[in-house]
Each structure stands twice: as structure tokens, then as C-alpha cells.
Amino acid sequence: CGSKETDPATPTLYERMGELKGIEGFVDVLMANVAAETAVQNSSMLRTHSPLLNDPDKPARLARLRNNFINQMGEATGGPLKYTGLSMLSAHKGMMITEKEWSVWRQAADASMETNKLGAKERAELATILDEMKAATVGH
Numbered sequence: 001c002g003s004k005e006t007d008p009a010t011p012t013l014y015e016r017m018g019e020l021k022g023i024e025g026f027v028d029v030l031m032a033n034v035a036a037e038t039a040v041q042n043s044s045m046l047r048t049h050s051p052l053l054n055d056p057d058k059p060a061r062l063a064r065l066r067n068n069f070i071n072q073m074g075e076a077t078g079g080p081l082k083y084t085g086l087s088m089l090s091a092h093k094g095m096m097i098t099e100k101e102w103s104v105w106r107q108a109a110d111a112s113m114e115t116n117k118l119g120a121k122e123r124a125e126l127a128t129i130l131d132e133m134k135a136a137t138v139g140h
């Protein structure tokens, strides 16, 4: 019997999410959810995202974020993608992301998993991947 990574009977999370299309779906809905939240009264995510939203080169910056995020999730779920962006610590350094901001972002991620109709097992595994990045993301 092969290893967990190579045994075709044990599909990776990447495969179970629907490979590249599935990762893109998750990332695109999450980014849309975050963008929508920055437009509500008393938004929790506007503070951290305003440098991006106010950048004259916002389209290029959004495209870079999307690309990095897809590669990061593609790699973390066991796919062939490779993340070449900043470490989570460097990417969020100086933002001083709060517990509240974290939890609103995580709700946007959960809502994307729901919209993309991920199974319960896949949702739990993806949630664990995100939650393992929390310490590097919050409070720096």
C-alpha cells in the first residue's frame, strides 16, 4: 500500500475540493465576501484593507493577492501549486489584526466553503489549515 500522499485511494484535500477550479472557487468567493464586508457600516475588515482598496493600482494588487492566495491554498491542501508569496507573519506584519477582525475574516471563509458546497470533512480540514495560520496572522 502506498503512502498517504501517493495512494490513489486517499485523495488529497486539493483533489476532493475539485482541484484548481475548486481552490479558485473558494478564494474568489472569500475575496468577494471580504470586499462586501468592507462596504458595510462599521466594517471589521475595512481598516486592514483600505491601503489595498485605495491603491490606484488596486486591480494589479488584487490580482497578485488572488494569485498568491490560490497558490498558498493549493499547496496547503496537497496540490501541485507552489506558494511563493510572503510568510504569513511578513504578509500581515504591522496590521495588528485583532481577534474580532480574525473572526470576521474566518466567517467570510466559512461562508465561502458553504457557497462552494464543500463536504463537512473538507470544510473541517480547510478550517484546520486556516486556523493553524492564525498565530502568524493575528496581533503583529
Ligand code: HEM
Binding pocket: 044, 045, 048, 049, 051, 052, 061, 062, 064, 065, 068, 069, 072, 084, 085, 086, 087, 091, 092, 097, 101, 102, 105, 106, 129, 130, 131, 133, 134, 137
Ligand atoms: C489564515 C488566514 C489568512 C490567510 C491564509 C491570508 C493570506 C494572505 C496572503 C497569501 C496574502 C498575500 C501575501 C503576499 O502578498 O505575499 C495576504 C495579504 C493580506 N491579508 Fe491576509 N490572510 C489571512 C488572514 C487575514 C486577515 C484576518 C486579514 C484582515 C482582517 C487579512 C488581511 C490581509 C491584507 C490587508 C493583506 C495585504 C493585501 C495587499 O496589501 O495587497 N488577512 N493574506
